Amino acid sequence: MKRIEFVLLIFTLLVSFLTAAENEFHLTKKVALSLSKLPLKCIHKEFPNKPSHVINGPEDVLSPKQMHPAFYGCFDWHSSVHGHWMLVKLLKKFPDLENSEKIIKSLNLSFTESNIKKEVDYLNQKNRKSFERMYGWAWLLKLAEELHTWNSPLGKKWGKIIKPLENKIVERYLNFLPKLTYPIRTGVHPNTAFALAFGLDYARAIKDKKLENLILKKAKSFYLSDKNCPANWEPGGEDFFSPCLMEADLMRRVLDKKSFEKWLKDFLPNLKNSNLLKPAIVSDRSDPKIVHLDGLNLSRAWCLIGIKKALPPNNAVIPVLKKSINAHFKASLNYITSGEYGGEHWLASFAIYALSVQ
DSSP, X not given: OOHHHHHHHHHHHHHHHHHHTTSOOOOOHHHHHHHHHHHHHHTTOXXXXXXXXXXXXGGGOOOHHHHOSSSOOSSSHHHHHHHHHHHHHHHHHOTXXXXXXXHHHHHHHHOOHHXXXXXXXXXXXXXXXXXXXXXXXXXXXXXXXXXXXXXSHHHHHHHHXXXXXXXXXXXHHHHHGGGOOSOOOOSSTTXXXXXXXXXXXXXXXXXXXHHXXXXXXXXXXXXTTOOSOOGGGOOOTTOSSOHHHXXXXXXXXXXXXXXXXXXXXXXXXXXXXXXXXXXOOOXXXXXXXXXXXXXXXXXXXXXXXXXXXXSOTTOTTHHHHHHHHHHHHHHXXXXXXXXXXXXXXXHHHHHHHHHHTO
């Protein structure tokens, strides 16, 4: 991206977000157009790249594009997947977006039967059982969910093409979750609550009762008896998820409103005064790990939005949550286009998801 284009992009985002900040933040066409430029810039950018790849032999020393012809860009497989999800989401919501033809052309390059077959073949190889488990899996199902719920020729076409990979990921969920004895309570990729939440959204969207029931069973066994989440331990220095809030965002999907309100009171008894409601400070956006904290602010925003929606309207914590949601958006939305690839290759997807769940 040329320097003048970069400056104009930042200016557009600042105007859009600062205007929205007077009330709540919203996903507008102007914001969609600005942020869409980030995944468009990287989904077919092969290098730099960080493959999560076990080399079984000399024949496995391959380029990212050779291994993953559909999802080789945006630095790593999962970021490529949620970059594709984001473009589908924006095209679905704003079909007359100014750069819609460019988005369609770009997605058509990725979504081919040959490319998806190679992605499935890769997963079927030796030592691929834990590849992208479960973060990348969850985003792939979010992409599939977006296509399943888009009643358009493009949605149906691309949905049919990625179906073999979607089926493989569902199979991975069904095979792995019964073996997972303990949840993974981390602030980065392997977080179990995040993967269960996205998996549950997908299962309900396509009415997959087998997957839905398994996720509900595991969620309750992992988290239903949890109390006093150690919120004062958060955030970790390279977190992009809040383990406490991600768990709560899952459980609001699992429980009815009354049960969730009771569960949340036990789980986060001091939520109104918790440091979970204070945005994380990002000291260096050129550092690829520290910039995770911008992602944390955005994922916290979407968790807090979900929690707020799940509570009865008279719950005393709701005004505090509203204030915190806006604070988290303000802390990071204006810095997504930092000019640093460590953040730009993925943060726009987090922003679009957070803005779209309101």
